[in-house]
Amino acid sequence: MTNKIEFPKNFWWGSATSGPQSEGRFNKTHNSVFDHWYDIDPDVFFNKVGPDVASNFYNSYKEDLEILQEIGLNSFRTSIQWTRLIKDLETGEPDEDAIRFYNGVIDECIKNKMIPVMNLHHFDLPVELFDKYGGWESKHVVDLFVKFAETAFKLFGDRVKYWATFNEPMVIVEGEYLYKFHYPLLQDGKKAVQVLYNVNLASAKVIKAYKDGGYNKDGGQIGIILNLTPSYPRSQDADDVKASEFADDFFNNSFLDTAVKGEFTKNLVSTFEKDNVIWESTDEELQIIKKNTIDFLGVNYYQPRRVKAKEIAFDGSNGWMPDKYFDNYDMPGKRMNPYRGWEIYPECMYDIAMNIKNNYGNIQWYISENGMGVEGEERYINKDGVIEDDYRIDFFKEHLEFLHKGIQEGSNCFGYHSWTPIDCWSWMNAYKNRYGFVAVNLENQKKTIKKSGRWIKEVSENNGF
Structure with missing residues (x-):
């Protein structure tokens, strides 16, 4: 007999996408950093496919959301694009077509009995704010982001009860300012640390605006979506453990501690001070961060981080880097997703659940992304034209089993969202x-439910498997 794994009542079974990855660039008022990057260097993007059409959600959202209801999803996260909603970036004045579009998306979600979860930043900074002010290096841009958020709250806060300030803010720091995988492809540790601070400040200021505006009075909540990649040391040797603690502090806790506890970890601050890369801040700003913490946490989990003590001398010729304090560890025998080059380690779901329970006040949280990217899925099409993605179903089951174990041991997790409902455009990839649970044909934008889409419907209906 097989065990039934059952999840708490009213558990969210859903999926996440973002505006820039699903909508296409139709009728947008401004270019984002990614729109601009594609315009100046299309060769960087796989098969030269850019954000122009994406999965056509801008034109087909009604049909798309019906498909999501058909596969049993009870919640759906996307993002409101700053570059779409706001006509005048300095005043926060909105664009009429964008208001129509986002009202349509939200109303259609509700009609299809799905809870809409709206995120405000998914790597889509307006490029003119980068050109003019240096983007997230600027505290003026922080305040413009707050104006954008306030516009969104005013327009949609009556129906949207779950908001997120940022998706994966650490990726802004890593991709744009350290490891050169997002435009503007800079490598500047001091700027990276200032951006890390400014984005934390932006999140806290938006939370303050939300609560000051009374948008939480009918049960509205605001949180943040963090990609947590727990750092596992190569061994229990003191140097390896110390390396893993720094990696955790930098890549995870630099947003997690501020979001939940309202302050940066002391070790991180003292390291930045010692290395002379500490951000510019004011006491007033630190108080805003302190007092405006999240109501709930979203966790994107894909892979762990494996680290070891430094073995290769740190090359400081390019300035400060977090790699000064650890080396990545290539653990022998690890399970891999060969297409993405990521380790598959479902046990981490349990570790994350316990960390939140034991070290973060057992705040309410949910898995906001988890998924398996596979290349060449057309190999698995059966005679009925359906992609038999059993590998994805197995991946989800394993991760959900470890998540369930954490919930049974008291971690306050209220939902699970996959990445993504419908195959979507994914940056350089x-x-x-x-x-997706749903395949998209890029030639004609035809959408077809995969085997995993039928599976998640059963999971949602049975609240487990």
Whole structure:
């Protein structure tokens, strides 16, 4: 007899996408940093596929959301694009077509009995704010982001009860300012640390605006979506453990501690001070961060981080880097997703659940992304034209089993969202790896439910498997 794994009552079974990855660039008022990057260097993107059409959600959202209801999803996260909603970036004045579009998306979600979860930043900074002010390096841009958020709250806060300030803010720091995988491809540790601070400040200021505006009075909540990649040391040797603690502090706790506890970890601050890369801050700003913490946490989990003590001398010729304090560890025998080059380690779900329970006041949280990107899924099409993605179903089951174990041991998790409902455009990778419950044909935008889409419907209806 097999055990039934059952989840708490009213558990969210859903999926997440973002505006820039699903909508296409139709009728947008401004270019984002990614729109601009594609315009100046299309060769960087897989098969030269850019954000122009994406999965056509701008034109087909009604049909798309009906498909999501058909596969049993009870919640759905996307993002409101700053570059779409706001006509005048300095005043926060909105664009009429964007208001129509986002009202339509929200109303259609509700009509299809799905809870809409709206995120405010998914790597889509307006490029003119980068050109003019240096983007997230600027505290003026922080305040413009707050104006954008306030516009969104005013327009949609009556129906949207779950908001997120940022998705994966650490990726802004890593991709744009350290490891050169997002435009503007800078490597500047001091700027990276200032951006890390400014984005934390932006999140806290938006939370303050939300609560000061009374948008939480009918049960509205605001949180943040963090990609947590727990750092596992190579061994229990003191140097390896110390390296893993720094990696955790930098890549995870630099947003997690501020979001939940309202302050940066002391070790991180003292390291930045010692290395002379500490951010510019004011006491008033630190008080805003302190007093405006999240109501709930979203966790994107894909892979762990494996680290060891430094073995290669740190090369400081390019300035400060977090790699000064650890080396990545290539653990022998680890399970891999060969398409994405990521380790598959479902046990981490349990570790994350316990960390939140034991070290973060057992705040309410949910898995906001988890998924498996696979290249060449057309190999698995059966005679009925359906992609038999059993590998994805197995991946989800394993991760959900460890998540369930954490919930049974008291971790306050209220939902699970996959990445992504419908195959979506994914930055430089474009459509190389597919993640969806629903396949999209890029030639004609035809959408077909995969085997995993039928599976998640059963899971949602049974609240388990």
